[in-house]
Amino acid sequence: MNSGTPVQTRPNGQGVLHALLVLVALAALLLVGHELPPQPAPSDVPATIATPPPPPPAPLDPAALSARIVPTIVTITATTGPLTTAGTGIVLSPDGLILTNHHVVDGAHDVDAVAMATGAEYDTEVLGYDRFRDVAVLRLVGADGLPVAPLGQSAGLRLRDSVTAIGNAEGGGVPLSAPGFITGTDESVVARNSTDGTRNRLTGMIEVDADIRPGDSGGPLVDAFGQVVGINTAGNTGMRPDPTEATTGIAVPIESYALPIDDAVAIADQIRSGRGTATVHVGPTALLGVAVTDVGQSQDGAKVVAVGVASPADQAGIVRGDIIVSWDGRPIRSQTDLTVEMNTRKPGDRVDIGWLDQSGQRRTETLVLAEGTP
Template sequence: MSEHQQYGAGGWGPVPQWAPPGPPRRRRTVPVLLGAVALVVLVAVGLTAWTAGRSAQVASAPTPVTATRYQSGDPAAAAAVQPGLVDVDTVIGYQGAQAAGTGIVLTADGEVLTNNHVVAGATRIQVTDIGNGRTYAATVVGYDRSRDVAVLQLQGATGLTTAPLGDSATVAVGDPVVGVGNAGGVGGTPSTAAGTVTALDRPITASDESGSAEQLTGLIQVDADIQAGDSGGPLVNSAGQVVGMDTAASTPSRTATRHHRSATGQTAAVQGFAIPIDDALSVARQIESGAASSTVHIGESAMLGVSVTDSGAGQGAVVGQVLAGSPAAQAGVVAGDAIVAVNGQSVDSAAALTTLLDGTHPGDSVSVTWVDQSQQQQDATVTLVTGPTG
């Protein structure tokens, strides 16, 4: 499923695999709440931006953006989960852009729960276990983009400490909680951010900084200062149990009433959002069972090799660029063409193309129909290749 609109315009999927390196898409704040649905342009919660001092041809060493955070909360609760966490570091696309997030260890042999957006677009994933300090290569077992859940498998891992899991059904408004994670992507001892549960069953419209949006529902809302790099990390109750997976954050509008005092002494309104752990584990169990569905993808992601945008008229996905040597290039697709069908199923948008390719795997043969710039319809059968994750 690696087809996405140009730079960030296709939801939380990766930037185009062949795009010039620069900061990975960051999730940032938006100053607005719309009725019952919070419009949240998410903080870079899981994709920590690196400096972009490099060109498309020469990749210089990345320098992480260091985040500071008000350290607070129940030290015992945070300490109870830290050995069961991992730092997730990824290389995005084929040009060396980098990103970072957090994961929760589910099994001693290295199964890890994280957000889909933490690994979306990754061509390489390395995971450092907090409990033993070792770094492992990781593969993606599967993911559900619509619920922002992914499961990783660490290669060669044994004897890992697992995170203590709680019951998110017991969470109530007013409960004290602590968000724990790899804030800033700096690694080392996880940082913490304390707060309380302010609402349950929250729906949000979540966007990256390009404005691409997706809907998430049923979230736990907190006033903890969730930050870049925390995505995939645990929301912990006072008993030291994981009750949620940190996923999104926002600085709400002037209507917000809760505030957090930062390390600099400035008061800022904050809201964090976490997927209830029961919901995340339900998706993880489906992935573990190998049961693909309309939303759950199992195994490696397939690639056609194009960046696409919406046509604006519901008439296909317009090709922006074509990766040299890719299946699309070999079929004769060029920039400016509009892909209108895959395997006979209509494509009316870039998101529709992504959804259709989510159901495929590397090695699959698919028929592709596109309209060229002379308005002639073209058809070809191509064999998909392995592409970046999610």
């Protein structure tokens, strides 16, 4: 054998294995350099199907509307000397917080109420009032567990919306319903108190063609869904001919007016919080003991037209015909000025009052206010 001739050999098993490892390593490097994006995991939350919103509530028929509202009102009887005034109240809380009109309890010595839910009779306490907006808040003494009126909102009311006035019409003690439509919003009206003839200009009122009658005052004006949207305040006092029925003489009700519930609840909340203002009185009423009117355009002051016997004004020497011109050093230019000053006072307060007697002489006295009626 020629040892100088090279000898060719076959690769053994270790060489093959080494080659395979090299290929695997190269493949691994390729995979690392080109990593595939992760695939999202299948969701285990079931797909939801959108459902339509619930349909709007259906209007109530008259029977259902009365059944919803009547248990949440009270009938009111206010006694002023020999006179009685009938009215209605709306239950605001289970313990007998009542919303009504100020003119229902104005000047009353006794105010009684009957809850329509139970027929129970209650004495009442006047917690406060706003005579300018014709709102009063009462509490039924000893009441508990009364159903509360469903309050709506008056801000969204529109012309021709269907409404129903419910109340103690004509003082019969049996709540009656008067359906109608809204004929105006943000209206102004001069209301006359049927008891004493005094007048009050009311603004921002809801005008309706429902037949609101004496005794309905303070009761709820409700929408078609049984939500209280107003307080019946000024009713029609007569009938006017229907121009479409000139030949038959048929008459239709003159428009009536309700205070928006949004305004009334705001006043009630203020009274409940104990925050009195120039228009909102809280607590017992102070008494001066005079009835006054404006003097006229030619002279400032509040002219005295009546003086209560043994009242603080009477004891100070004020008589009919005198003109009150100052209150604790502030000028009194009108009847309203005196009303505002009295509204912020409590029984027992001492005030300096100035007036002109019938000879034109200026007089001033310090007097103590007594406790009077609302």
